[in-house]
Amino acid sequence: MIPPKELIEIITEKNNFLILTHSTPDGDAFGSALALKFSLNLLSKRAEVYTEMPIPAQYKFLPGINEIKDLVELSPDKFEVLILVDCHEPSRVNNNEELISKITKFSGIKVIIDHHLERKNSDFHAIKWISPHEAATGMMVYELIKKLNIPINASIATLLYSALIVDTGNFQFDNTTEKELRIAYELVKAGAKPSFIYQNLFEGWTTNRLKLFIKMLDKTEIIPPFIIGHLRKKDFEETNTIEADTERFVEFLRILKDISISVLFREIEEGFFKVSLRSKGSLDVSVIAQSFGGGGHKNAAGYRIRATYEEARDKLIESVKNNKML
């Protein structure tokens, strides 16, 4: 995984960088974007990160998080280079059509650094560095920083360690190999504090969030090879929680023996569900997600569906049977 020469040249020659990432950013998105910004700053370059606001509470501890600007205030044309991290299509940055169009039409140099499986027929023309085999975009940013001979300080180490543990489930998923642990070790040596970062990212549940979690567990259905959790609009209302509070719920459901796919249905509008799929081992849930118009990685994918919960659940079970994926 070597950064493209073109990317190194652009970073060396240009001075004014805009960094964007996907909507509802997670640890890999924030971590990669901010680590890249800090690294560019260390080269005396101007770099700004813009994301959706507000920033979820668990990311408030990240170094540089307060320097992130609100996406609604973005004027891309003030920048020479636009770098898209942890996604590779302007439509993933935000739902706003005007904003997507502004990004798509950006007249400067466009770069993509991403570890998601590339969608075909994208009309976004950029220098692409897309490595779907990387556990996290943060791993790619790490390689880029090393290649540029930028010293990794404690802030950058904290950001990249956060990116890494969010996308490997703190070293529990199949994407955890020798390389991830070596880089984790390097980052801790450079100043990242494992338990401090873990506590901030994963152990900051509110009591309301715990109540929502209990609601999910109480209703969980085990239909091998699936374990299926679902949360309705009223579950969120009754516990005074939001969609972001379900982070890591579907990962928890992996805990059952002999269950290879865990699923969470979240009703984000009346009769409209966001579906998250997680698998163990060789089972590829991105294929299932794609059959419903979604996407993702082999062991972690998702899609959206307009249906009642029961219809959506039965369609999922049927689709897997019909596709003979199992």
Next chain:
Amino acid sequence: MIPPKELIEIITEKNNFLILTHSTPDGDAFGSALALKFSLNLLSKRAEVYTEMPIPAQYKFLPGINEIKDLVELSPDKFEVLILVDCHEPSRVNNNEELISKITKFSGIKVIIDHHLERKNSDFHAIKWISPHEAATGMMVYELIKKLNIPINASIATLLYSALIVDTGNFQFDNTTEKELRIAYELVKAGAKPSFIYQNLFEGWTTNRLKLFIKMLDKTEIIPPFIIGHLRKKDFEETNTIEADTERFVEFLRILKDISISVLFREIEEGFFKVSLRSKGSLDVSVIAQSFGGGGHKNAAGYRIRATYEEARDKLIESVKNNKML
């Protein structure tokens, strides 16, 4: 953390080793004991591990687990050297007085390799290698193996990686530092498979165990700085589960924000509770456990108490207030 010279000499000179560990062995106990056995075997030495039976399901995947012998059949005097791993007192090995006495009176060479805080006034005279600052006894066995120049094969790597992730909560506790991640990397390079090991150790819950977990969550009390779960005898009966099924429950309770101590009371006999304490950061729960006659580490400790649940809970809360630990 260098193994004592005496220990190296004994291993070099002697040929016949008995390895014992604590009762209700966990991943660090099994992993350390079996890794040590395999290493001695690689030096063409005879080595046997004896533990309590039956072996819990989650440890069945460990290399060599079927070679472990039943503690009830132990005749220590057939061996030249007795090595106690992950504990340092014969009374920790088993409840049987006769067996404890046999171990205590063992006439050969006695060695201790342990990372638990040493109890004073132990009358067990042995070559002691006790390093309470080590995250796991498996880390000490790793150093010993390196010192002896024994090549770490995939089986030994799997055993030591298991020891390490059980005692660091898969790299989430405060004992996860640069060193633990470096050794994790070395072990993966030597053949340990992180997600395979994680799944076996932590994701093998039965549906009954999930039901027990839900019972605990439903009754959880939040009394800052505590979050307190409790399980009564009837909870185990109703879900057809045993005490071993509560492994990792108390660690889950760490998940709440601004809660520094998580507690689990398990009723193992009518009116008799096993209590587990976990803390975050600098708070030392071993002091609390010691005040009730128990022990452990700074962030993970335990004790036993004969009382009703309500009495036991209130005593715990009071003791902490009185001791001004917070």
